[in-house]
Amino acid sequence: MASLVAVVVAHDSAEALPACLSALAAEHVPAIVVDNASRDRSVEIAEAAGAQVVRNGRNEGYGRANTRGIRAAAQARYVLILNPDVTLRPGAADALLAAAERWPEAGLFAPRIVEPDGRFFYQPRSLLAPYLNNPSGRRDLPSGDACAPFLSGACLMIERGFFLSLGGFDERIFLFYEDDDLCRRVADAGRALVHVHGAEVLHGRGRSSAPERGRVFRTRWHQAWSRAYVARKYGLADPILPSLVANVLKAFLSVLILRRSGFERYGGSAAGAWAALMGHTALAREGLE
Template sequence: MPSLVAVVVAHDSAEVLPGCLAALAAEHVPAVVVDNASRDRSAEIAEDAGAQVIRNARNDGYGRANNAGVRAALGARHVLILNPDVTLRPGAADALLAAAERWPDAGLYAPRIVEPDGRFFYQPRSLLSPYLINPEGRRDPPEGDACAPFLSGACLMVERRFFLEIGSFDPKIFLFYEDDDLCRRVADSGRALVHVHGAEVLHGRGRSSAPERGRVFRSRWHQAWSRAYVARKYGLSDPILLGLAVNALKAALSALILRRAGIERYGGSAAGALAALRGRGALAREGLE
């Protein structure tokens, strides 16, 4: 059985999926593709590329779909969770596995993520970090392998057994903050989060799914709801009332000047905060409860 299996969640990802799967194949990493009810040829593209495909009847959300993919990666010691708009550079998989051999007691490993503009992405802060005091979000990226306070969910490697034991991605979250929540639980368990500088991947950022009507409103809804959910989960100050007031005001001002983009963006955030205030779950909104 392979020591590493990739898990890729696709939703209308036909444009970027071929490049992602081709790069995995070049690194000899088999893939499990969980298709979240795509309306394009994502599932067929994955099958043609030789991936194991799980076809969801509807969009189960990012974390929940990844959980299904990890469960299906039977026999793999490690799983590589990555977005469909991520492509591995040559040697990235071997570098991650070598890091796991060097630091077997670590919990998560992440590669150096390079954005389309050539910028090295590194998360400078997180809502869920009790040990990272960086209110201005100052970026001081590492120049080599290093322990990190948080790692991006765009590409993560984890021991499959540990991922399942720690509870996988929180199934109550449909979208956003599922990676922050996972990193927090791994850190709280006493395991390190390791940035592997020699493993490089390219990230398309925002190209995982094709554009669709209402996407901005829906995305902002879940972002606001998930932020409130994880804040409550870890006993942090509740951002709901402030977020609701600020975004409702911005949505109203956007309506006055007939700025549709602002109405969708701020209206979605206000609606998500209001749903959290009323106790409505993200899964209920998506018809998954």
Template sequence: MTGLAAVVVAHDSAEALPACLAALKVEGVPALVVDNASRDASVAIAEAAGARVLRNARNEGYGRANNRGVRASAAGHVLIVNPDVILQPGAAAALAAAARAWPDAGLFAPRIVEPDGRFFYQPRSLLAPYLTNPGGRRDLPKGDACAPFLSGACLMVERALFLALGGFDEEIFLFYEDDDLCRRVADAGRALVHVHAAVALHGRGRSSAPEPGRVFRTRWHQAWSRAYVSRKYGLPDPSPSTMLVNLPKAALAALALRRAGVERYGGSAAGALAALRGRRALDREGLA
């Protein structure tokens, strides 16, 4: 197995996919699109762009779909790319050069630039066992650097290592699966490397088209997944405090007839309650 291939998980991603896949093509990186039961033209767009497509009969979630794509790939390294990420010229070559320079590292990620022009860099992670930064001081790297966390929006990993570590944790439907993977890579003694010369534009929030109930569902999974990974690594369960903060806000939003507030705060409280009750995220999504 040689070379680099991209895995792109799509779910109603027709708006974002063309630019993502076109950029990969320019970079000479073949794309494998795993479609999570899109209801739009995502599959047709991916096929028209020359990507290999694997179809899931239902939305399997971010981690499970990526795992399927990585298993189906034959490349030595895989580039996990969100549909709303656009690689800039030379990004793939810079990531490959970093892998050659630091063969003992585990994960590599480009410099991710947000829609407003800001450079995304998370200076700490809930799960980081090293390079801890309790105060959250945000000193942006000016070159290649080891990091406590790399965003799952775009990262490169040796396929064999990814599979040996079990890929993304499939108990997680959405959120914190990248934190969890970063933790396991670090626990395996492999560094997480920010590659400054590789640049990727991130559309943030444009991976999927809007849908009713999306905010509630998103906040539910954020709260549930944070509780799940906290317990997994012996950290205090944040669920009680999440409920304490969000339940009153949801109640006030309901009294004020603010639907957006009810969805936002109610979703967080419901996810935390589900975690406290031992409910699985997969049960909620009908995947158990």
């Protein structure tokens, strides 16, 4: 299946990578693993599985690393972007490629994502999907192939040339909302987003990277910063002040009741919102500017 190459971004992903790469091999999909400076055996595991490995000297973030991997997939017509904790079920790759042949006017394809508890994950709305108003987040799950307002970045397939013509993922984003932003740009280019029901993958959710101290604070920082960034990028209502006020209060209450986990969550969100308000960037925080 030389027309399809998978790109997997790893960061301390040694636990999840074997199943992910084994499933890709079973589907005859070659893999490129972009390693974001893992401190575990991620690179060794990827090389042992026969994957091409692109090494980043430091953690470049999700979108930037994926774009680098997709640029390296020079032989591919289509690229499959997937998290290390995603495993393809038999026939998933063929079903995605068949959908691309069936609907050549579409721009982005995603499989049916099954969570560890067996639930079918489907995103009912997106901050950046003005073409479908669903403020309540009502979930009407598709029972077959369907156009969607948003597709999860856990697993996506796109034509490589089209992806690169869009400029790849927005490299100012380190983490969170990269998939929303890509979906918005695909839709703005007049191309449909297609949920492919017959292509099934299993998602480990949260198993892509090993736990580390400070991870919750850091991820919540980026989530708040990225939300503010994409809202400003597309001229949406600025969420910074409401987010800052709400999370400062929650962080303060967490300190009062000695709840460290609460402080990490709400303190991280408050810090990210404050950084956005002050004009600081996610890349500067990560030493990438």
